[in-house]
Amino acid sequence: MPSIDYDTAADVTKRLEERLVESLTGETSVSRRTVLGGLGVAGSAAVGLGSSRASATSDHDDEDEHGNFGAVGEYEDLDFDPHEFLTAFNTGDSGQDNVPQQVYEEDGRTVREFEFTAVDTTIAIAPGVEFQAWAYNGQVPGPTIRAVEGDLIRVKFTNLGRHAHTIHPHLKNLNPRMDGIPQNGPGVLDTGESFTYEWIAQPAGTHFYHCHSLPLKEHIHRGLYGTIIVDPDPERVRENPREYVNYPGPITDDFREQLVEEAKSRNHEYAENDAVNEMVMVMNSFDTNFDGGNEVYAANTRAFGYGVGDTDGEGNWTAGETKRPIQIDKNQRQRVYLSNATEFDLINSFHTHSQFFDYYDHGTTLTPTNKTVDTIMQCQAQRGIIEIDYSDHEPGLYMFHAHQSEFAELGWMSFFEVV
Numbered sequence: 001m002p003s004i005d006y007d008t009a010a011d012v013t014k015r016l017e018e019r020l021v022e023s024l025t026g027e028t029s030v031s032r033r034t035v036l037g038g039l040g041v042a043g044s045a046a047v048g049l050g051s052s053r054a055s056a057t058s059d060h061d062d063e064d065e066h067g068n069f070g071a072v073g074e075y076e077d078l079d080f081d082p083h084e085f086l087t088a089f090n091t092g093d094s095g096q097d098n099v100p101q102q103v104y105e106e107d108g109r110t111v112r113e114f115e116f117t118a119v120d121t122t123i124a125i126a127p128g129v130e131f132q133a134w135a136y137n138g139q140v141p142g143p144t145i146r147a148v149e150g151d152l153i154r155v156k157f158t159n160l161g162r163h164a165h166t167i168h169p170h171l172k173n174l175n176p177r178m179d180g181i182p183q184n185g186p187g188v189l190d191t192g193e194s195f196t197y198e199w200i201a202q203p204a205g206t207h208f209y210h211c212h213s214l215p216l217k218e219h220i221h222r223g224l225y226g227t228i229i230v231d232p233d234p235e236r237v238r239e240n241p242r243e244y245v246n247y248p249g250p251i252t253d254d255f256r257e258q259l260v261e262e263a264k265s266r267n268h269e270y271a272e273n274d275a276v277n278e279m280v281m282v283m284n285s286f287d288t289n290f291d292g293g294n295e296v297y298a299a300n301t302r303a304f305g306y307g308v309g310d311t312d313g314e315g316n317w318t319a320g321e322t323k324r325p326i327q328i329d330k331n332q333r334q335r336v337y338l339s340n341a342t343e344f345d346l347i348n349s350f351h352t353h354s355q356f357f358d359y360y361d362h363g364t365t366l367t368p369t370n371k372t373v374d375t376i377m378q379c380q381a382q383r384g385i386i387e388i389d390y391s392d393h394e395p396g397l398y399m400f401h402a403h404q405s406e407f408a409e410l411g412w413m414s415f416f417e418v419v
Contacts (some may be wrong), residue, residue, distance in 0.1 A: 005262035006308060009397050013307030014322070017126065020303060020410055024129050024288055024295055061195065074309065075302065075322035077124035080139050082300040086279040086326065087145040089229070090114060091268060100141045112201075114156040118165040118211070118224065125286050125296050126165045126303040126411065133144045133223035134161055140301050141282040142209070142343065145202035146268060149233040156199045160209070163226060165190035168212035169382060172202045181212045188213045204232035204244070204266075206337045206383040214266030220380075221287060221343035227280055227383070229337055232263040232366065234270065244366040262366045265333075265347050279326070281413065283350070283378070283402070285342045296411050297402065302402060303411025312332050325397060325415035328390065334416075336386040337363065340378035348412075350386065351375040351403040354393070360385040369393070390418045 051309045054243070062215035064151045082195065088096050092112035100115035116136050123140050136391055148155050154236030166188055168180035177185030178197050241256050264272035271312045284301055285294035286339030296303050302322075309323040330335055342348045351374060356367035361378045363385040370376060390398070401413040 001342065003374070006331045006418050007395060009308040009325075009399075013304050013309070013413070016409060017304045017411075017412065019295065021126050021128050024126065028270045034202075034308050054310075066172065068084065075124055075127050077130075078218065078322070080123065080301065081322070082305040083324070085139075085141070085144075085203065085300050086281070089278075089280070090143050090327070092414075093144045094270050095146075096137075098137050098139070102313075103111050110148065110151045112145070112151050113304070114143070114145060116143070116155050116157045116159045116167065118157070118159045120161045122181060123223070123301065125288075125298065127301075129296070131286050131288060131296075133226070134163065134165070134219065135223045136167075136226060140225075141284065142224065143368055144227045144337075145209075146229045146231065148231045148267060148269060149201055149204045149236060151201040153197075153199045153201050153228070154251070155199075155308070156194065157197060158194040159189040162191060164190050164213050164221075165211045165219065166213055167197055167209055169197070169228060169384035170208040170383075171228065171230070173199055180209075180214075182214065183285055184345055189316060190199075200226075201230045204230045204263075206230075206339065206385055207362075208339050208341070208381045208383055209392070210341070210381070217343050218413060220341065221285075225282070225339075225341045226285075227282060227337060227365075229268040229280075229341050231269070231273075234260045234263040234267060237263040244364075246280045246365050246369060247313055247367060259366045266335075267367075276335050277328055278335045280337045281350075283338070283340045283348045285345065285348075285407075286346060292344055294410070297342070297348075297407040298411045299414060304413060306414030307416055327416035327417045327419060330390045330395065330418045334388040334390065336388070338378070338386055339383035340380055342380060345404075345407075347377045347404075348407065349375055349377045349403045351401055352388065355388060355398060355401040357386050390416070392419055395419050 007104055008021050012072050040332045077182050088237040090099045090101055092101050095101055103112050119135055119138050120139050121133055121135050122130050125131045133140050157167055166180040173179055178199055182188050189195055207228040209226050209228055213219045213220040241251050241259050244259055264270040265276055267273055281299045283299055286296040288295045308324050308325055309321050338350055340348045356372045361368040361369040361384045396414045399415050
């Protein structure tokens with residue numbers, strides 16, 4: 001049987017979301033702890049789900065606090081679709097319409113060029129709840145850049161926001177002028193100023209970028225961050241296999257070929273990559289009253305955005321609906337490029353129900369750094385690759401969420417729909 005049924009899943013999503021939205025919109029000075037207090041023990045049902053229909057007790061007549069959940073609305077702002085964002089890889093020759101880009105050869109090297117602008121904007125983080133964000137190209141998280149190891153990533157950046165901004169890459173960068181910090185190169189860019197950043201795509205892996213202006217925590221928390229994916233070059237892997245493993249033993253011919261095949265599966269220019277369903281998730285959070293603590297948590301900005309809304313239970317969803325699980329083919333290998341952009345909390349986490357996965361910390365190796373685990377932790381800016389196999393699971397809904405219970409109660413709770 002699937003881990004949970006659709007009605008229960010929909011109830012959990014809707015009720016948690018309703019309580020979160022009511023708490024945020026009913027009192028403008030609401031604190032994070034007030035929200036959690038309003039949620040009561042509902043979260044224990046949310047993350048456990050097996051007992052999600054627990055009834056009220058004699059001590060608590062309000063059954064809404066104990067796992068029965070009611071209806072709530074959809075997102076009205078359609079400017080950002082977290083489902084489209086999951087697979088929106090900007091490679092220079094394909095990607096999002098709001099990211100001007102091109103790819104070309106220069107001095108024997110492939111150049112992937114992108115145009116970024118920083119703007120002040122308003123984003124929806126829960127139905128009826130807006131957040132005043134600072135954003136790259138008007139979206140939070142920022143566009144996902146994808147290149148191949150050794151390419152030149154060129155980003156033409158213009159600041160159109162009201163505050164000074166930069167772009168700092170978590171790549172191996174050999175030129176201090178390109179580090180995107182106030183002390184080097186152009187420093188911070190004031191309103192109307194532009195600069196072209198150039199970075200060699202290295203090492204292969206999943207990487208982070210963000211604004212490095214001060215106060216740093218506010219510039220990140222407001223939304224100026226995103227993911228850079230550097231695909232491994234299979235021929236470089238063949239020549240230098242030891243650079244891609246955390247393994248001291250001999251590199252046999254068979255093992256070398258295994259690593260090359262794995263590199264091809266991660267490289268978007270190879271046919272082997274087509275067999276893998278790849279997704280980007282950025283774990284983020286929002287301090288809606290600016291008291292230094294978060295009131296809303298999410299993967300890719302929208303609280304419960306991958307939760308369960310109206311469905312017929314067979315993978316069919318109401319047209320125009322904004323909330324729905326991530327539908328995946330059970331016979332396809334699943335790969336999640338995961339980053340943590342959560343501010344004000346030391347760590348975030350990713351946990352799967354009824355499933356274990358392999359994890360590649362920072363994505364810089366072609367062999368797992370953690371094998372057969374169901375929970376991993378990331379500090380801020382940490383990232384990695386998660387690979388999941390649902391081929392032996394029955395179709396249905398399988399939950400995944402942060403395993404800090406309060407994060408799950410406050411939005412970071414989602415579902416895969418295995419079909």
